Amino acid sequence: MTKPTRSTSELPAYLSHELRNALACIQQFGSILVDGLAGELSGEQREFVGIMLENASKIRRVLDSTLDGTESSPEERAIRNKRVSKLET
Amino acid sequence: MDSMKILIVDDNADIRLGMHLRLKASQYETFFAADALSGVAEARKHRPDLIILDLGLPAGDGFTVMERLKQVPFLAVIPVIVVSARDGLANQKRALDAGARAFLQKPVNDAELLAVIRQALGVPARRERPECYDLGSV
Numbered sequence: 001m002t003k004p005t006r007s008t009s010e011l012p013a014y015l016s017h018e019l020r021n022a023l024a025c026i027q028q029f030g031s032i033l034v035d036g037l038a039g040e041l042s043g044e045q046r047e048f049v050g051i052m053l054e055n056a057s058k059i060r061r062v063l064d065s066t067l068d069g070t071e072s073s074p075e076e077r078a079i080r081n082k083r084v085s086k087l088e089t
Numbered sequence: 090m091d092s093m094k095i096l097i098v099d100d101n102a103d104i105r106l107g108m109h110l111r112l113k114a115s116q117y118e119t120f121f122a123a124d125a126l127s128g129v130a131e132a133r134k135h136r137p138d139l140i141i142l143d144l145g146l147p148a149g150d151g152f153t154v155m156e157r158l159k160q161v162p163f164l165a166v167i168p169v170i171v172v173s174a175r176d177g178l179a180n181q182k183r184a185l186d187a188g189a190r191a192f193l194q195k196p197v198n199d200a201e202l203l204a205v206i207r208q209a210l211g212v213p214a215r216r217e218r219p220e221c222y223d224l225g226s227v
Contacts, residue, residue: 013176016174016176017145017174017175018174020174020194020195020196021101021104021174021195023195023196024104024107024174024195024196024197025101025103025104025107026196027196027197027198028103028104028107028108028111028196028199029103029107031111031199032107032110032111035114037110037111037114038110056196060196068176068177068178
């Protein structure tokens with residue numbers, strides 16, 4: 001990975017993009033293991049991969065709630081925030 | 090019946106391999122490209138039934154690929170599913186306006202991806218075969 005030389009405003013979008021790609025690989029290969037596409041796992045191995053996947057999901061939720069929308073314009077973010085506040089009320 | 094062919098255009102080799110394993114287990118035949126130019130070239134060569142397209146690519150981007158596909162009649166009809174780590178809010182509408190059938194933000198749930206693929210291809214669910222290790226061409 002290249003060392004980021006980005007402005008503060010670009011950093012969240014960069015982080016979101018890089019973390020989502022890495023998470024996609026973790027989730028993809030974890031589910032390949034759990035589903036037995038690379039051979040059957042023992043019960044314990046399946047449990048451990050399940051723990052990895054659960055934690056990958058947690059990171060995704062954090063990303064969704066903190067960094068999503070960072071590439072969008074202020075107008076687009078305002079629309080999203082309006083939708084969110086509408087759902088919350 | 091011949092396998093349906095899916096072209097995966099993504100510059101991340103790990104993503105290509107993971108998708109290959111998942112799609113092959115669902116009995117799809119896969120082809121690969123790692124940049125925008127070869128994405129269009131591989132589509133011409135293999136005439137896939139569907140294209141899974143990343144947006145952030147070397148030598149152009151996913152939007153460039155969709156634009157080029159639209160210029161060739163036999164490529165313009167191939168359904169494209171965009172799978173990208175880019176911000177959905179800023180890119181989903183643009184991707185759909187450019188002709189994509191769906192926009193999925195990474196990380197993608199496998200069941201969701203397979204369902205979207207089946208919907209785009211108009212095929213029923215396939216049973217996965219848990220035995221595939223052909224990693225040679227990924």
